[in-house]
Amino acid sequence: MPRAPRNVPRTPPACSNARAPRCHHAFLLLLRLLLRVVPPPPPPLLPAPRRNSLRQRHGETAVMAPPRWKSGDGHRRLLLLLCCCLLAFPCHAQQQVTRNNVTRRSDQVIHSFVGTYGINYGRIADNLPAPEVVVRLLKLARIRNVKIYDADPKVLAAFRGTGLNLVVAIPNEFLKDMAANPSKAMDWLNENVQPYYPSTRIVGITVGNEVLGGQDTGLAEALVGAVLNVHDALRMLRLDAKIELSTPHSEAVFANSYPPSSCVFRPDLMVYLRPLLDFFSKTGAPFYVNAYPFLAYMSDPSHIDINYALFKPNAGIVDPKTGLHYDNMFDAQLDAAYFALEAAGYAGMEVRVAETGWASAGDATEAGANMENAITYNSRLRKRLFLRKGTPYRPERAAKAYIFALFNENLKPGPTSERHYGLYKPDGSVSINIGLKGLVPSSAPPPSTLVPFMGVRAWGRIVQYSAALLPCTLIFLALAT
Structure with missing residues (x-):
């Protein structure tokens, strides 16, 4: 019988902004000293x-x-210019982050995601390459964040010593046992984490996938207990500050998501969401959501502009409450989650995308499922993520996402689209050509709709530092004249 959810004390939402602080006070003191x-x-x-x-x-x-x-x-004047330039760049001293009245140094905060781009490595197929070959493919594509849906020992062994960030998963079928018996959580960690960590860089564990919003209320009741028992086991192993614990949600947890500012969680799910959000705000974990503009467009193609879903030029929408303009659905879906968290009392929690993608083929009833749209969505999304931009409502927080998926999976049940999300074919050649390299030559169509990508990361940094340097230059001119 599933264990009843514990009463997790309600704590203020945590701010998970991990940017390095700017040492303005130190430089101002230096400036005053130099002027003397x-x-x-x-x-x-x-x-x-x-x-x-x-x-x-x-x-x-x-x-x-x-x-x-x-x-x-x-x-x-020269010293003024030097100090103003130094003010524009971040200080790399150790940062302190306050969460729930507990001050942590930056080296104690879990960094489970490098950059902004990751990939889901699903394996519901009988023709995929060996995990060692997959590691070579990931390095060739320069993808450092990888998420899997189990804890397969062959995958864990293949990732040993690679430096790739790996998030493993506890499948839904284990949750009820783990909620009812804490020793099950410890057994799972001893079998699937302890033998490989830290040589295999396990940075996160997802407990279940899209549990809330489904038909199994027993599974929903077990989710909180399973999360707490896994965390207790991690703490006993002294891994709770090194491995992030989370659970991904589908859009089904929201009562309404349009316009973004009206988004709230479903009232019937708050009995499960409240203790989860309380717990994750305490640990500093993000809120993971599976965001698919493809599925939203496919459900209502007559009323949704496909250009809006594909990051193509379009009129966009304006949120009537906030006045914020959205020119793509991906940003709108992220901000909808931010608004729902804020309405529930967790305004400081970060939102990350656990899954997003576009199918390259589908049934006749699956509108928009074709190769051209898959190339457009994935390439433009990649460019958008590498610019390290935030959303209209959270411009200071760069969006991060795991793309679905690495491979086409030929044994996945459901409509045809379920088996055609992969960026690669099972032989390691490119399926959806967005400019990534494959292990073998590909017959994939050329990326005619591919957005120019060279130098996107560098330009993003130039824009970031230019924006910081401009006000400092104005200060210098004001003081020097």
């Missing part, structure tokens, strides 16, 4: 008397004002 050290500029020289001219005639040198750049005033 530099002597004031000398008074302007009076016209030299006539006798100086006579001395010049006899080979004597008159006293001349030093060049402006060598004067005290010039030194002061």
